[in-house]
Amino acid sequence: MSNNKLKRADILFSSYSVAPYEILKRTMQKDKDFVINELTESGLRGRGGAGFPTGLKWKFFAQEENETKYIICNADEGEPGTFKDRKLLVEVPRKVISGMAIAAWACNAKNGIIYLRAEYNNLIPELKKEIEVFNEYAKKFNLEFNVEIYSGAGAYICGEETALIESMEGKRGEPRNKPPFPIQNGYLGKPTLVNNVETFAACSMVCRYGAAEYKSYGTSDQHGSKLFSLSGDSPKEGVHELELGMKVSDFVEEYGDGDTKAVQIGGVAGFCIPRKEFDTTIIGEGNTTGGATMIFNSTRSMYNVIHNYLDFFAEESCGQCTPCRIGTQQLLKGIEAVKSGEKPESYLDDLVKLSKTMKLTSKCGLGQSVTNSFSSIVKNFREEMIY
Numbered sequence: 577m578s579n580n581k582l583k584r585a586d587i588l589f590s591s592y593s594v595a596p597y598e599i600l601k602r603t604m605q606k607d608k609d610f611v612i613n614e615l616t617e618s619g620l621r622g623r624g625g626a627g628f629p630t631g632l633k634w635k636f637f638a639q640e641e642n643e644t645k646y647i648i649c650n651a652d653e654g655e656p657g658t659f660k661d662r663k664l665l666v667e668v669p670r671k672v673i674s675g676m677a678i679a680a681w682a683c684n685a686k687n688g689i690i691y692l693r694a695e696y697n698n699l700i701p702e703l704k705k706e707i708e709v710f711n712e713y714a715k716k717f718n719l720e721f722n723v724e725i726y727s728g729a730g731a732y733i734c735g736e737e738t739a740l741i742e743s744m745e746g747k748r749g750e751p752r753n754k755p756p757f758p759i760q761n762g763y764l765g766k767p768t769l770v771n772n773v774e775t776f777a778a779c780s781m782v783c784r785y786g787a788a789e790y791k792s793y794g795t796s797d798q799h800g801s802k803l804f805s806l807s808g809d810s811p812k813e814g815v816h817e818l819e820l821g822m823k824v825s826d827f828v829e830e831y832g833d834g835d836t837k838a839v840q841i842g843g844v845a846g847f848c849i850p851r852k853e854f855d856t857t858i859i860g861e862g863n864t865t866g867g868a869t870m871i872f873n874s875t876r877s878m879y880n881v882i883h884n885y886l887d888f889f890a891e892e893s894c895g896q897c898t899p900c901r902i903g904t905q906q907l908l909k910g911i912e913a914v915k916s917g918e919k920p921e922s923y924l925d926d927l928v929k930l931s932k933t934m935k936l937t938s939k940c941g942l943g944q945s946v947t948n949s950f951s952s953i954v955k956n957f958r959e960e961m962i963y
């Protein structure tokens with residue numbers, strides 16, 4: 577895997593030098609297949625966590641023939657340490673709505689919904705104003721696309737796309753079996769495209785710059801820019817837009833406080849990278865792309881860190897499947913038992929095995945991802961876990 581030096585990017589928050597919704601207007605003058613191919617060519621992957629290629633998703637969605645199709649912008653942003661989508665919705669909502677509208681035009685959908693995290697309800701008045709502006713331009717462009725806001729159900733699991741759809745249908749927010757995928761059978765049984773806020777904003781920018789220019793950011797295998805929500809022991813907490821492909825060591829040099837002992841990449845569902853592995857690339861294949869990045873310095877107890885994560889997972893598990901419902905609680909009780917001396921150190925190995933079984937047997941990404949942070953913290957900070 578090739579890598580970059582850390583490079584700041586100014587794509588997603590760059591200011592417009594063109595009229596409102598000009599990117600949408602110019603894009604609508606092109607061929608629909610060409611636009612979807614450009615997205616594929618750009619190498620853009622979903623920014624909501626799973627990293628699915630966006631062009632491919634749009635292509636499958638465009639192929640669905642149905643009078644009623646939905647486009648959902650996933651603004652649930654429930655991952656601890658993530659706040660980039662809020663910043664996009666506050667500062668550049670036009671880029672997000674443009675991305676949704678381009679998807680609507682390219683894939684023949686007429687209904688758009690922004691699924692907004694309940695804690696972000698204060699953003700609704702300004703978002704509604706922007707939707708009114710959009711409506712005026714959509715009318716001028718003869719684009720039939722109605723955008724509404726749906727206030728989320730206040731649970732981490734409701735960010736998972738099928739749980740999100742269930743909650744919108746008035747049911748408990750629990751993931752569905754897949755297949756069928758939302759593209760074929762989503763909201764109210766209709767074809768539904770779900771993309772993250774940042775993904776839609778990035779789609780607008782791919783349409784503005786073209787695939788070749790967008791692809792020139794990043795490396796040969798990780799294209800474009802990405803928002804990183806940075807928190808923890810850093811003098812530069814906040815949202816940073818960076819070209820993809822930098823090493824953890826470069827990130828730490830720029831954003832650490834000089835005493836960094838570990839970096840959590842991809843939120844609590846991601847990996848905890850210890851100092852001895854800072855030479856790795858920040859978002860490699862298989863790593864999550866959500867963008868929550870937490871820096872821990874040597875004053876932090878990694879036992880407390882993993883305890884907090886497990887507490888969160890146990891609380892947020894929807895309880896639908898046994899490996900996750902019971903597993904998250906057993907891991908939490910297990911590390912407490914080792915820390916108090918009630919269980920021997922070797923019990924940690926049993927717990928790691930349990931977390932790996934959860935990865936194989938849990939129904940959705942919540943239960944499947946617990947092992948990422950759990951195994952990496954137990955492996956690299958074992959001495960902090962014991963009595």
Ligand SMILES: Cc1cc2nc3c(=O)[nH]c(=O)nc-3n(C[C@H](O)[C@H](O)[C@H](O)COP(=O)(O)O)c2cc1C
Pocket residue numbers: 621622623624625626627628650651652653654655732733734735736737738770771772773775776940941942
């Ligand atoms: C437990 C869980 C929580 C999730 N939370 C979010 C979220 O808050 N926002 C988001 O965009 N995707 C979230 N996802 C991923 C979505 O299921 C889905 O993959 C994503 O919205 C697709 O958009 P993308 O292709 O643009 O990334 C979550 C997944 C899981 C398993």
Ligand code: SF4
Pocket residue numbers: 733750751892893894895896897898900901938939940941942943944
């Ligand atoms: S893995 Fe956890 S959150 Fe996902 S369906 Fe199973 S119990 Fe629910």
